Amino acid sequence: xxxxxxxxxxxxxxxxxxxxxxxxxYEFSEATEEQLVHVKGYQGQTTDALxxxxxxxxxxxxxxxxxxxxxxxxxxxxxxTTRGVAEEEFIKKVTQRYSYHKVMDEIKKRxxxxxxxxxxxxxxxxVRVRTWS
Numbered sequence: 001x002x003x004x005x006x007x008x009x010x011x012x013x014x015x016x017x018x019x020x021x022x023x024x025x026y027e028f029s030e031a032t033e034e035q036l037v038h039v040k041g042y043q044g045q046t047t048d049a050l051x052x053x054x055x056x057x058x059x060x061x062x063x064x065x066x067x068x069x070x071x072x073x074x075x076x077x078x079x080x081t082t083r084g085v086a087e088e089e090f091i092k093k094v095t096q097r098y099s100y101h102k103v104m105d106e107i108k109k110r111x112x113x114x115x116x117x118x119x120x121x122x123x124x125x126x127v128r129v130r131t132w133s
Contacts, residue, residue, distance in 0.1 A: 003042035003075040004062075007091060011098055012069040014050070016105065020097035021053060028053040037062075041075040049073060056082035061090070100125055 011017055021028055029037045029052045036048035039062030049062030050070075059078040063070050072094075076087040104127075107114065112129040119125050 003045065003077070004039075004047050004073050005076055005087075006064070007072045007087065008066070008068065009070055009072065009091070009095065011095070013098075013102060013105075014063075014070065016098050016101040017063065017070065017094070018051075019101045020094055021051075023097050024093060026053050026055075039073060042078055045075075047073060055079045055085065058082060096123070096125075103127065 018028075018030075031037050031050045036050065037052040038046045039049050039052045039060040040046055040058060041060070047062060049064045051063035053061040053063070055061050055074070056079070059075055059082050061079060062073040064073055072091065074087075079090070080086050104114075107127070107129055110131075112131045115128040115130045117125065117127045
């Protein structure tokens with residue numbers, strides 16, 4: 001019986017996801033063109049994925065591609081008990097950093113420059129941009 005649970009996301013850009021994981025200090029392994037990486041779960045069970053985020057020595061969080069984008073796959077109970085990070089908390093933090101990198105990419109693409117960037121007490125990020133016409 002598998003203990004892996006998949007969580008759908010709106011994440012569609014793997015490069016921005018990788019930058020977000022680096023910002024959050026998660027160690028991970030990436031698949032090569034020839035071979036996927038193993039994601040560890042309960043009692044040594046594994047599944048294959050594009051990324052294996054090393055949550056602890058015994059549990060990983062996998063990133064798999066679907067037709068709609070990417071999803072996270074993990075034994076969330078194991079991740080929470082060994083890393084102290086709940087599924088909802090992980091998804092929220094990664095999604096916020098991912099969104100930050102997507103916005104920054106779009107700002108650069110459209111020729112804007114960043115005027116200021118601030119993070120408030122609720123960890124909301126405000127970015128002011130400027131363009132010259």
